[in-house]
């Protein structure tokens with residue numbers, strides 16, 4: 365007798381930003397007929413946002429749901445995260461944010477004082493970004509139907525020149541805007557009860573002004589951008605390499621990382637290159653402008669520790685090669701998923 369085919373179900377890894385999520389997304393994608401507007405960027409590109417060409421301008425549109433646990437964490441909270449996440453997805457498409465929406469899903473019994481704290485934090489982050497909150501929706505679920513809360517934010521912005529995550533060319537330099545691993549490791553330390561042993565905080569912040577500086581300094585020499593959120597730097601680099609059909613060589617010694625992040629990674633057995641960042645971007649730049657963009661970023665408080673960490677190459681298309689501190693080489697694999705659930 366043939367065994368009954370096992371019913372396939374969604375697992376936590378399907379939402380974790382890695383290989384399994386990409387497979388699920390590919391499956392979702394097949395269900396929709398019209399997935400872009402005009403010649404714009406749409407669902408199929410699986411970029412940080414979509415682009416609608418409108419009256420000679422590029423309207424950029426993106427959406428993101430936030431479920432982070434705990435909702436207050438070192439360096440931020442779910443409200444700040446919900447604004448920064450959407451603003452940064454617009455920014456790495458080359459857009460400055462105009463307006464956001466906010467969809468709240470709250471559990472019955474949620475303290476109003478906590479909600480107020482979260483909304484005030486959202487407002488501060490919107491002010492930092494220079495964006496308005498112009499529409500929203502609120503739903504309440506019954507006791508036990510939801511742990512914590514869910515915030516969905518969609519955002520629109522305008523881009524003079526759209527930058528995708530697929531535009532790397534061999535020879536381009538890869539620049540990261542600051543230390544890697546802060547958000548994931550700060551959250552993990554907090555969850556493991558290690559917060560008294562570390563002062564590490566999440567990097568959660570809107571970085572649209574920082575990105576605007578890079579765009580002003582780099583112009584058309586900026587070939588690709590992406591924010592290394594779920595799956596961390598490793599997932600981000602792999603996606604950029606795969607979409608552009610180039611290889612990427614990254615020098616471990618050049619990747620900015622706080623000692624605390626490195627130490628916590630070793631202690632907890634988690635690779636800091638695979639955890640989420642919420643205030644960083646990876647930027648691909650034609651080599652002749654790389655130094656100018658680096659200097660422009662370093663002149664902004666959010667970009668003080670920006671660094672060139674590697675380059676794109678015609679060899680090993682779709683692969684990321686990590687040159688280790690002792691000079692060895694290995695593939696930096698695309699993580700199966702972010703090792704930390706409910707990270708953003």
Ligand code: MG
Pocket residue numbers: 412452453590591593
């Ligand atoms: Mg993104």
